[in-house]
Amino acid sequence: MTQTCRGFGFSGRPDTPQQAQATIDFFKAAGCTVMGGLPTYWRTLNNEAQSNPAWSSVFRSFDIISPWAVGRYGDNAGGIEAWSRLGEAVGLTRDALWSLEQVTPGVRFAVDAYVNFARRAPWQEAVCSSLTEMFAPQIHKDRLATWPQHYPWIDPDGLAYFRSRIPLAQRDVEHGLKVTLAHFTRRDQQERALTILQFKLDILWSMLDSIEKAFPA
Numbered sequence: 001m002t003q004t005c006r007g008f009g010f011s012g013r014p015d016t017p018q019q020a021q022a023t024i025d026f027f028k029a030a031g032c033t034v035m036g037g038l039p040t041y042w043r044t045l046n047n048e049a050q051s052n053p054a055w056s057s058v059f060r061s062f063d064i065i066s067p068w069a070v071g072r073y074g075d076n077a078g079g080i081e082a083w084s085r086l087g088e089a090v091g092l093t094r095d096a097l098w099s100l101e102q103v104t105p106g107v108r109f110a111v112d113a114y115v116n117f118a119r120r121a122p123w124q125e126a127v128c129s130s131l132t133e134m135f136a137p138q139i140h141k142d143r144l145a146t147w148p149q150h151y152p153w154i155d156p157d158g159l160a161y162f163r164s165r166i167p168l169a170q171r172d173v174e175h176g177l178k179v180t181l182a183h184f185t186r187r188d189q190q191e192r193a194l195t196i197l198q199f200k201l202d203i204l205w206s207m208l209d210s211i212e213k214a215f216p217a
Contacts, residue, residue, distance in 0.1 A: 001108055002064070002115070003027045004100065006037030009055045010048055017054035024061050033112050036062035063119060079168075082161040089158020106210025114203045121196075124183040128193050129200045130176040136169040 005027070007013060008020040027034045039049035042059045049055070059065065066080055087097040096102065118126040140162045148156060184193040 001032050002035055002100070002112060003032040004035045004037060004066075004098065005062075006098075008036060008038065009042065009050050009059060010039050011050050013050075017052060017058045020055075020058050021061065024058070028063075033063045033115050035064035035066055037066050038062070040067045042067060064115060079161075079164070082164050086158045086161040089155035091153075104210045104214045106213075107207050110203045110206040110210070114200070117199070124179060125192075125196055127176050127179045128184065128196050130172060131180060131197060132200045132204065133169050133176070134173050136173070137166050140166050140169065 005020075005023060008015055008023075009017075024034050024036075036059065038059055039047070041047040041049045042055075042065065045051050045053065045055060084094060084097060088094065092102075100108075114129075118129065143162050144159060147154065147159065180193060184190050
């Protein structure tokens, strides 16, 4: 299960590094993957982040880090903000979206499995697993061409998430492919790469199956 903790380490807030670390440790001991909604400048401890150097190790103890970027990018929204707007475009409130209350157990299990893989595997294997996005740029283009027709109730502004992903996905794929080709050079390594990609595809199929069962057409 993924547990989100937001607000730790922002300037002007009374929480301490010790309190935050105790909270993180509590959820980890309960078996949760802990995601932190952190200040954008969590690495450098300036601007809206508290400057106490003790926060640095606290921030890095999260399993997943989601920097808070709402309003920071103007019309060129960051990925998390664009995704949030997509949720609003289909009729969800931000509170409902971030509560994760509508995430099915099967999706939670699949996401946790992937996060644990990426956290524990060599970083080159984690990068290799991203190559399931090789066809993402064209998929996003197809969505933008057909979704307004099939889903007219979706606010068109929310589709900016997919428009932004077209160049970003292409960049990510090119980088991932470069790393993978440089690292997986032997036959056994290449077979390992195929196993990794099959694992990632299984994750994606598990998510789709869970969603389809929970929300049948």
